[in-house]
Amino acid sequence: MSARTVLTVTPNPSIDHTVELTVLTRGEVLRSTGSSVEAGGKGVNVARVLARHGHRTVAVLPSGGVDGDRLQAMLAPQQVHAVTTHIAGSIRTNTTVVEADGTTTKINEAGPELAASEVEALLLAVRGRLTVDPAWLVASGSLPPGAPVDLHARIVALGRAAGVATAVDTSGAALAAVVDAGPDLLKPNLEELAELVARELLTVGDVLAAARELLDRGVGEVLVSLGGSGALLVTARGSWWAGGEPLVPRSTVGAGDCTLAGYLHAAGDPADRLATAVAWGRAAVLLPGSTVPGPDESTAGTAGVRVVADPDPDTAVKDL
Numbered sequence: 001m002s003a004r005t006v007l008t009v010t011p012n013p014s015i016d017h018t019v020e021l022t023v024l025t026r027g028e029v030l031r032s033t034g035s036s037v038e039a040g041g042k043g044v045n046v047a048r049v050l051a052r053h054g055h056r057t058v059a060v061l062p063s064g065g066v067d068g069d070r071l072q073a074m075l076a077p078q079q080v081h082a083v084t085t086h087i088a089g090s091i092r093t094n095t096t097v098v099e100a101d102g103t104t105t106k107i108n109e110a111g112p113e114l115a116a117s118e119v120e121a122l123l124l125a126v127r128g129r130l131t132v133d134p135a136w137l138v139a140s141g142s143l144p145p146g147a148p149v150d151l152h153a154r155i156v157a158l159g160r161a162a163g164v165a166t167a168v169d170t171s172g173a174a175l176a177a178v179v180d181a182g183p184d185l186l187k188p189n190l191e192e193l194a195e196l197v198a199r200e201l202l203t204v205g206d207v208l209a210a211a212r213e214l215l216d217r218g219v220g221e222v223l224v225s226l227g228g229s230g231a232l233l234v235t236a237r238g239s240w241w242a243g244g245e246p247l248v249p250r251s252t253v254g255a256g257d258c259t260l261a262g263y264l265h266a267a268g269d270p271a272d273r274l275a276t277a278v279a280w281g282r283a284a285v286l287l288p289g290s291t292v293p294g295p296d297e298s299t300a301g302t303a304g305v306r307v308v309a310d311p312d313p314d315t316a317v318k319d320l
């Protein structure tokens, strides 16, 4: 990617609290083997990992309460330029429990209620920052209570009006509401895509068909992350799968954000970009909590990554 800025928007940022346990047993007093606290939220993570790879990044997010101040303080040393809009509520804390075998359990709070004026202030901040002519505008994550379900769609519309490429990673109703806004890139995971098209996606062919439905509705490219099974990229020019041997994760939190960031970072043809996306995702799962990889770790993540053009539609996703 060029040296131009990447602008991310995270309507529902978080403090990410990660606790490591040997085994999670309900109803017991458990002693953690490790813990960490990091700035989180999907767009924040995209900005953090791109900043670690030398990109100029601007992260737009609402901030309020003591935890809003903490979040900003955590971001300050990470070379992410945070543009915050003040809200009356307090930023949420999301908790992750990671067991020794890599099983990750996540408890995400709903987030603070946003007033209509706070939503407008966030959109105004995005519009203001689009004047820096970013290479990408990335809108990511869930919507907090009070935010309109089409908030990501409105962010995409702002990007389109400014001639800036847009990427979106969200879920549920917010994902359903953004498709027809025509983002240049959509990054659902398998479950999110299945929910969007309201059917099971068991084979590569099922995933390709679902992704092509989105292309038909005006989405530019679809990058479907498949957890330990890698990722599929579907564009008007073709389809590609990339992946490697499944890893035992230290924490999967943020792996999808690093995948998206790797795709935006990489230059070259679609296969190269997908390989980089998968490498960054693999690097992320080997790091604790919401820690994002730096260049050495991302490079190490490329080990054993294969790319297949026109993957066999009959292959079961679980066999990739």
Ligand SMILES: Nc1ncnc2c1ncn2[C@@H]1O[C@H](COP(=O)(O)OP(=O)(O)OP(=O)(O)O)[C@@H](O)[C@H]1O
Binding pocket: 188, 189, 190, 224, 225, 226, 227, 228, 229, 230, 231, 245, 246, 247, 248, 249, 252, 253, 254, 255, 256, 257, 258, 259, 277, 278, 279, 281, 282, 285
């Ligand atoms: N167990 C694993 N082994 C190897 N790679 C993995 C594993 N889990 C995830 N990855 C890598 O990380 C990428 C993103 O994972 P996933 O599909 O779980 O993202 P996600 O659900 O969007 O994650 P999040 O929302 O936590 O950021 C995958 O495409 C893959 O490259």
Ligand SMILES: O=P(O)(O)OC[C@@]1(O)O[C@H](CO)[C@@H](O)[C@@H]1O
Binding pocket: 012, 014, 016, 039, 040, 041, 042, 045, 094, 106, 108, 140, 141, 142, 143, 171, 253, 254, 255, 256, 257, 290
């Ligand atoms: O609740 P959302 O907005 O869907 O997801 C929020 C979140 O789980 O996503 C990031 C990992 O992708 C974390 O930093 C954060 O806690």
